[in-house]
Amino acid sequence: MSGFDGTLLDESDATVRVRFVVNGRKVACEVAPRETLVDCLRNALELTGTHAGCEMGACGACLVQLDGRAVHSCLMFAVQADGATIDTIEGLTESGVIADLQAEFHRRNALQCGFCTPGMLVNAHELLSQVAQPSREEIRDALSGNYCRCTGYEAIVDAIDAVAKARSEGGGAT
Numbered sequence: 001m002s003g004f005d006g007t008l009l010d011e012s013d014a015t016v017r018v019r020f021v022v023n024g025r026k027v028a029c030e031v032a033p034r035e036t037l038v039d040c041l042r043n044a045l046e047l048t049g050t051h052a053g054c055e056m057g058a059c060g061a062c063l064v065q066l067d068g069r070a071v072h073s074c075l076m077f078a079v080q081a082d083g084a085t086i087d088t089i090e091g092l093t094e095s096g097v098i099a100d101l102q103a104e105f106h107r108r109n110a111l112q113c114g115f116c117t118p119g120m121l122v123n124a125h126e127l128l129s130q131v132a133q134p135s136r137e138e139i140r141d142a143l144s145g146n147y148c149r150c151t152g153y154e155a156i157v158d159a160i161d162a163v164a165k166a167r168s169e170g171g172g173a174t
Contacts, residue, residue, distance in 0.1 A: 018082040022047070023091025031078040038062045038073035041088060049089035049118045053147070060119035060146030064088050070126040089118035098125050100166065104159040112150035120146050124160045133168045136161055 015030040022045060029044040036055075041047045041064065050073055053061030057072040064073045065087040092098045098121050104110070111117045120143065127134055127142040134142070139160050143153065 016079050018078050020081060020083070021085045023087060023094065029078065033077065033079055035078050036074055037064070037066075037071075037076045037078045037081050037086075040078035041073060041086070047088045047090050049093075051115055051118060053115070058145070058147070059116070060123060060143075061116055063119040063122040063146075065092070065122060065126065070122050089121060092122065092125060100163050101125065101128075101159070104163050105156070108155045108159045108162070110151060110155040110159040116146055116148040116150075120148070120156055124156075124163075127160070128164055128167065131164075133164045134160075139164075 014033065016033055017028055018031055018040075019026065019028045021027075022041070027045060029040055031040050031044070036052075038050055038052050041050050042052065050064055051061035052074055053059040055062075055074045057075040060072070062072050062074040063070050065071075066073075066076075066081060066084050068085075087095075093102070101121055101124050105117065105121070110120075123142055123146055124139075127139065131138060136157055139157050140153070143156065143160075148156065
């Protein structure tokens with residue numbers, strides 16, 4: 001591509017300044033226009049709890065909350081999230097909003113290698129914020145976009161179900 005004066009422009013070095021509120025903190029990053037949100041979070045902001053798995057939006061390892069909704073950060077360019085509020089697994093952990101889910105995952109051994117766990121927790125958090133006491137089928141459906149190669153899912157479904165029941169009874173997970 002050439003500039004107005006006919007000189008060639010090297011677009012490979014072009015960056016764009018983006019601003020987000022990430023885990024309650026205002027941040028700004030210089031990103032390439034085609035840099036994904038997951039790469040920005042992991043590389044520029046060093047928030048490595050969000051994983052880059054399939055990079056096609058199929059595995060759920062890259063899930064974050066963007067303006068309160070779970071999104072695949074591998075499918076979104078960082079520039080598309082400019083001005084958004086983003087909560088990563090680190091932010092959800094620090095705020096304590098998923099403490100009962102994390103404890104129940106641990107108690108039921110619903111994690112093994114841990115690679116899928118951040119995405120599972122983000123998805124479970126979104127489900128439970130929309131449906132107070134989902135059926136086991138609704139839990140399975142909500143997790144259908146998350147791959148786990150270690151656990152077989154049953155312990156994950158059990159953990160989410162236990163937290164939903166405990167929350168609806170007004171207590172912590174059992």
